[in-house]
Structures are given as structure tokens and as C-alpha cells.
Amino acid sequence: YQEFNYAIQVAPPNSAALRHAHWGFGWGALRAGDYPRAVGEWLLAQQGYDGHPSWVPWSMAIALWAKGDHDLALQYWEAAVRSDANRWASTRGLDREMADWQPEERNIAQELHAEWKRRLSNRN
Known part of the structure; x- marks a missing residue:
């Protein structure tokens, strides 16, 4: 998870880069079997959108x-x-x-x- 955490840390607030980092982290967590983390990361990724992705x-x-x-x-x-x-x-x-x-x-x-x-x- 280190790379995802770094991407989130350096991404500008409310940016597409931050949304993409959380989205990617969600998929990484899903593939690792960390389903609660996947849900949490996707909820964070969703927050940056104006509409409904x-x-x-x-x-x-x-x-x-x-x-x-x-x-x-x-x-x-x-x-x-x-x-x-x-x-x-x-x-x-x-x-x-x-x-x-x-x-x-x-x-x-x-x-x-x-x-x-x-x-x-x-x-x-």
C-alpha cells in the first residue's frame, strides 16, 4: 500500500490525481482481499466528483x-x-x-x- 499512500500524500487536494489514487488503491485493496479498505478508498474517490461516476x-x-x-x-x-x-x-x-x-x-x-x-x- 506504500505507493498508494504516497500518491495520495502528494496529490493536490480535490484533484483528479487524488481521485485516481483512491480509485486505484480501492482496486489494489480488493485484489489483496482487503474489502473494507476497498470500500473506504472508493468512498473517498467518489467524494471528489460533482456528479455520480x-x-x-x-x-x-x-x-x-x-x-x-x-x-x-x-x-x-x-x-x-x-x-x-x-x-x-x-x-x-x-x-x-x-x-x-x-x-x-x-x-x-x-x-x-x-x-x-x-x-x-x-x-x-
Whole structure:
């Protein structure tokens, strides 16, 4: 984490560099299995935006699911689907998005997606 901490330390306040450092730190933490840290870094990265960055719902959903916060993860996943159904609602779209992901990240997203679909079918 040393490099991420350094990048955060030297980035100007409220800058794109600071947002990117927190975003990258979040992915590094996720890949290291430090899911609470991933959530925290992504919350910090999100604060620097005026609007709603498109990466927030699906990224947070994956980290929250891995962390065990399944209900909140599903709420974020639902937001991801609402914002871009072509990417997140279908298995085909999800597979396309995950082509370059690490196996653990794919497994997390597939579990989350399967549970989202199961709950969706129970609503109908």
C-alpha cells in the first residue's frame, strides 16, 4: 500500500490525481482481499466528483458483496443495472465486462449477479 499512500500524500487536494489514487488503491485493496479498505478508498474517490461516476455502483457492489454486506451490495448492483443495463443486467454483458478481470473478481461478480437475478425473479 506504500505507493498508494504516497500518491495520495502528494496529490493536490480535490484533484483528479487524488481521485485516481483512491480509485486505484480501492482496486489494489480488493485484489489483496482487503474489502473494507476497498470500500473506504472508493468512498473517498467518489467524494471528489460533482456528479455520480459510473464506476461507483458496480465497484461498490463487488467490494460490499465480498465483504459480506450482501443487502447493500445488491442495492448498489441494482443502481449499476439502472445506469447501464447492457453491461450489468445480462450474463453476456457481465461476461464482456469481466474479460480482463482476475478470477476472484469474476467469481464475486458472478455470485452477486446470480443472487440479483434470483431476487429479481422472486419479485415477478
